[in-house]
Amino acid sequence: MKLSKTGMGTTKLSNIDEMYPGQSILLQTGQLVQYGAGLFGYSTIPLLVRRNIEKIIVDTLNKYGCIEVLLPTLQPDTIWKNSGRYDHYVNDGTMLITESNKGTFCLAPTGEEAMLEFAREKLKSYKNLPATFYQIGEKYRNEIRTRGYLLRGKAFPMLDAYSFDLDETAMEKSYKNVRQAFIEIFEKIGLDVLPIVADNGAMGGKKSEEFMLISDQGEDKILYDEKAKIGLNTEILEKDNYQEYLKEEYGIEDISNFKEIRTMELAHIFQLGTRYSEMMNGKYINAKGEEALYYMGCYGIGVSRTLAALYEQSVIKDPKWGACGFVLPLSVAPFKVQIVPKMENAEKVEFANKLYEELNNQNIGAILDDRETVTIGAKMKDCKVLGTPYLIVVGDRQEGELVELENMKTGEKESLTINDLIKKLK
Numbered sequence: 001m002k003l004s005k006t007g008m009g010t011t012k013l014s015n016i017d018e019m020y021p022g023q024s025i026l027l028q029t030g031q032l033v034q035y036g037a038g039l040f041g042y043s044t045i046p047l048l049v050r051r052n053i054e055k056i057i058v059d060t061l062n063k064y065g066c067i068e069v070l071l072p073t074l075q076p077d078t079i080w081k082n083s084g085r086y087d088h089y090v091n092d093g094t095m096l097i098t099e100s101n102k103g104t105f106c107l108a109p110t111g112e113e114a115m116l117e118f119a120r121e122k123l124k125s126y127k128n129l130p131a132t133f134y135q136i137g138e139k140y141r142n143e144i145r146t147r148g149y150l151l152r153g154k155a156f157p158m159l160d161a162y163s164f165d166l167d168e169t170a171m172e173k174s175y176k177n178v179r180q181a182f183i184e185i186f187e188k189i190g191l192d193v194l195p196i197v198a199d200n201g202a203m204g205g206k207k208s209e210e211f212m213l214i215s216d217q218g219e220d221k222i223l224y225d226e227k228a229k230i231g232l233n234t235e236i237l238e239k240d241n242y243q244e245y246l247k248e249e250y251g252i253e254d255i256s257n258f259k260e261i262r263t264m265e266l267a268h269i270f271q272l273g274t275r276y277s278e279m280m281n282g283k284y285i286n287a288k289g290e291e292a293l294y295y296m297g298c299y300g301i302g303v304s305r306t307l308a309a310l311y312e313q314s315v316i317k318d319p320k321w322g323a324c325g326f327v328l329p330l331s332v333a334p335f336k337v338q339i340v341p342k343m344e345n346a347e348k349v350e351f352a353n354k355l356y357e358e359l360n361n362q363n364i365g366a367i368l369d370d371r372e373t374v375t376i377g378a379k380m381k382d383c384k385v386l387g388t389p390y391l392i393v394v395g396d397r398q399e400g401e402l403v404e405l406e407n408m409k410t411g412e413k414e415s416l417t418i419n420d421l422i423k424k425l426k
Contacts, residue, residue: 049333049387077104094141126286150307152219
């Protein structure tokens with residue numbers, strides 16, 4: 001990507017939001033554009049980071065035997081009335097609806113109803129089970145209190161998956177399978193999440209876990225045993241039988257060592273049982289030739305929440321000025337290196353273009369900062385703003401075929417030939 005083609009000018013940061021410095025930087029530099037409360041547009045780099053997160057999700061779920069589908073986000077009100085949740089979502093103002101001469105339609109806040117309608121046509125026999133379908137698509141919720149920019153918006157990309165099984169034992173097996181996939185997904189992204197005991201709440205069902213990131217920016221408080229690496233949502237303690245529930249479902253008998261910490265929820269998984277199958281007549285024909293209800297699991301990852309958390313975790317700070325940019329993890333960074341040539345030196349510009357083309361030919365994402373009116377110092381600062389992990393300055397100190405590669409996270413520098421550079425970045 002050539003920066004001269006992006007319309008990016010000189011960036012100046014001021015009055016950065018202390019609570020959410022990462023997203024504040026994205027907004028100030030035009031990488032996020034806010035259209036209204038909870039409504040955002042993405043510029044190139046955050047969009048590509050989001051797509052890399054989605055690719056990790058897709059590749060991992062495929063590895064674990066899940067099947068990708070895509071369902072409409074605009075849905076007829078009838079499927080919501082069939083489940084009995086239409087009045088609840090409309091009355092509390094969560095669901096956005098539109099009326100037309102063809103009927104009333106809803107912008108889906110979640111996907112249980114649509115996925116059960118989809119599965120009913122595919123999973124008619126016990127021979128078709130088990131199956132886990134998933135999709136990544138937009139969800140819409142008329143949040144009264146939007147918070148934390150991408151962390152709680154009105155429109156947001158979400159991974160939602162649903163497992164369909166013969167019985168409770170098979171449902172628990174599917175649940176464990178997707179749970180392990182989620183752990184692997186966050187490891188690949190570079191976020192250290194904790195699966196913690198959670199309340200099923202309005203979703204219903206037997207058991208659920210939230211995937212939490214320890215963060216002062218989070219709006220959740222959990223109890224956490226650091227030694228045992230076990231956590232639980234404080235909402236669990238509001239259950240009348242919480243001690244019995246924790247012992248039976250999670251093997252937790254003593255919470256005296258648990259300490260309260262603040263966390264950010266990035267994912268949630270549920271064992272739903274037959275709740276939605278009963279409400280929407282979700283049945284298959286079993287081995288005896290009789291109708292039986294699906295046992296379902298539900299699994300969600302907030303893609304935009306994960307993106308926001310990643311940027312907040314990747315913030316770097318100047319000792320004098322505070323938050324000044326990012327260093328994105330190599331696992332999701334769309335561009336690995338930023339090339340900054342001395343524009344007034346034709347020889348250096350030619351070398352930089354040659355290097356840029358060679359990296360592109362090797363499928364190594366690179367940014368060429370070829371803006372004419374921006375100083376090298378300002379361009380180096382913008383490397384941090386864009387989150388590029390490595391920097392190469394093609395200036396007076398660059399000689400022959402050697403380049404100096406700077407690690408933007410550690411500040412370490414090394415001189416490499418172009419061939420060695422390609423090997424390292426690959």
